[in-house]
Amino acid sequence: MSADSAPQRSNRTTRATERTRRVRRSAALAAGLAATALLVSACGSGGTSGGGGNTNFVTGTDGIATAAKGERTPAPDLSGKTIAGKTLDVADYKGKVVVLNVWGSWCNPCRAEAKYFAKVSKEYAGKGVQFVGINTRDTSTGAALAFEKDWGITYPSLYDPTGKLLLRFKKGTLNPQAIPSTLILDRNGKIAARSLSALSEERLLKMLKPVVDEK
Structure with missing residues (x-):
C-alpha cells in the first residue's frame, strides 16, 4: 500500500493544481470580458443611454442625456x-467647457462626425471651449x-x-459606453451632457451651447 500511496498523492496534487490554474484562467478571462464590454462599439447604429433608477440625468428623444x-458628477x-x-x-482645463470625444480610426461613425468636430472646435477655440x-x-x-x-483635427487626443x-x-x-461617445464637461469639470452615437454639427452644438451659456 505504501508503494502506491506516493503516486496517488502526486496525482491528486497534480489534479488540484490543474483545477486551480483553470479557476485562475477563468477569473482572468471574466475580468477581461468585463473590461471589453464597456468598449463595445456602437459603430453602425450608435448606442442607447439610460436614465432610470437613482441617476441624476435625463435622456431626450434625440439620444442626448443631460x-x-x-446634480452633475465630476469627470474622473x-x-x-x-x-x-x-x-x-x-x-x-477647468475653467473651460470641455468637449470630450471618444473615437477610433477604425470606426466608420467616428469618420462621419470628424469633420463636424474639426469645424466646431475651431469656431469655439476663442470662446472658452477646449476639445x-x-x-x-x-x-x-x-x-x-x-x-x-x-x-483636419488640431486638438489633442x-x-x-x-x-x-x-x-x-x-x-x-x-x-461613455460606446464608440463614438461625446461628453460635455462644464467649467467645473463635471459631466453636463452625453451622446452615445455619432453627432451631426447640429446635435453637437445642441449639446455644447447650453453649457457654454451657463453663468
Whole structure:
C-alpha cells in the first residue's frame, strides 16, 4: 500500500493544481470580458443611454442625456500621453467647457462626425471651449495620427488603446459606453451632457451651447 500511496498523492496534487490554474484562467478571462464590454462599439447604429433608477440625468428623444447644474458628477482622472506623445491632463482645463470625444480610426461613425468636430472646435477655440479626444482600440498611434490629419483635427487626443481611461467612469453616471461617445464637461469639470452615437454639427452644438451659456 505504501508503494502506491506516493503516486496517488502526486496525482491528486497534480489534479488540484490543474483545477486551480483553470479557476485562475477563468477569473482572468471574466475580468477581461468585463473590461471589453464597456468598449463595445456602437459603430453602425450608435448606442442607447439610460436614465432610470437613482441617476441624476435625463435622456431626450434625440439620444442626448443631460444633467442639471446642481446634480452633475465630476469627470474622473483623465490624464496620460496623447497620440502625439505629449502629456495631457483634462483637469488642467477647468475653467473651460470641455468637449470630450471618444473615437477610433477604425470606426466608420467616428469618420462621419470628424469633420463636424474639426469645424466646431475651431469656431469655439476663442470662446472658452477646449476639445479633447480619447483615442481607443487603435493598436498604434500611426493610424490615429493619420485620421487626425485627414480630417483636419488640431486638438489633442489621449491615447487609450485598452480602454483604461474609460473604465474610470462610474456606472450609473454619464459615462461613455460606446464608440463614438461625446461628453460635455462644464467649467467645473463635471459631466453636463452625453451622446452615445455619432453627432451631426447640429446635435453637437445642441449639446455644447447650453453649457457654454451657463453663468
